[in-house]
Amino acid sequence: MLPSATTTEGDGVTDEELIAQVVEDAYDTLAFEPGGEPDWQRFAQVFVPNALLALRVFPGDPEVRVMDLPGYFEAQMGGGLKDEGYSETPGERTTEVLGDVAVVRQRFTMNFTARPAAAAVDLFSLVRTGGRWLIVSVVSDMER
Numbered sequence: 001m002l003p004s005a006t007t008t009e010g011d012g013v014t015d016e017e018l019i020a021q022v023v024e025d026a027y028d029t030l031a032f033e034p035g036g037e038p039d040w041q042r043f044a045q046v047f048v049p050n051a052l053l054a055l056r057v058f059p060g061d062p063e064v065r066v067m068d069l070p071g072y073f074e075a076q077m078g079g080g081l082k083d084e085g086y087s088e089t090p091g092e093r094t095t096e097v098l099g100d101v102a103v104v105r106q107r108f109t110m111n112f113t114a115r116p117a118a119a120a121v122d123l124f125s126l127v128r129t130g131g132r133w134l135i136v137s138v139v140s141d142m143e144r
Contacts, residue, residue: 015097015133019126022046022133023104024090030076031087034113038086040073047135048127055140059110059118064141087111100128107143119143 029043047069054066057075067075091107104124109117122140126133 015102015128016095019095019097019102019104019133020093022126022135023093023106023124026135027088027090027108032085034083034085036085037077037082038073044069048129051136051138053138053140055122055138056120056142059115059120059142081112084113084115086113102126102128102133 025046026043029039029046032038049069051069052066053069053072054064056064057072058079065071065075089109089111091109093107094105096103102125104122104126106122106124107119108122109119111117120140120142122138124135125137127136128134
């Protein structure tokens with residue numbers, strides 16, 4: 001189970017560190033070997049239940065698609081990706097916290113075993129709810 005992103009007075013952990021862990025957990029759970037698939041249950045744990053994702057699932061997609069989590073799970077496994085394996089490597093990140101909401105701009109690399117890697121940017125919106133930071137939305141596109 002993923003560590004809970006809770007804040008307690010005096011624990012010395014900043015909101016930025018807690019948010020970074022939520023974002024890292026999202027990337028980590030997307031990785032899988034050929035023949036496998038992401039750990040969708042763990043992935044969903046860092047999102048609010050009604051989260052939205054607006055992104056190009058693959059570099060060659062003609063447009064950005066808007067999906068809920070189950071729609072993303074289905075789209076992500078399309079195009080033979082299950083046979084290839086996949087991971088994402090986070091890069092430069094900026095985080096802005098405004099009370100109980102936060103925005104993260106995250107550069108990352110999409111790693112395919114049978115296709116060239118692709119650079120992209122995710123924009124995460126997060127909310128602190130029930131003592132935890134959770135992702136409300138991800139808007140993303142390929143770097144050009």
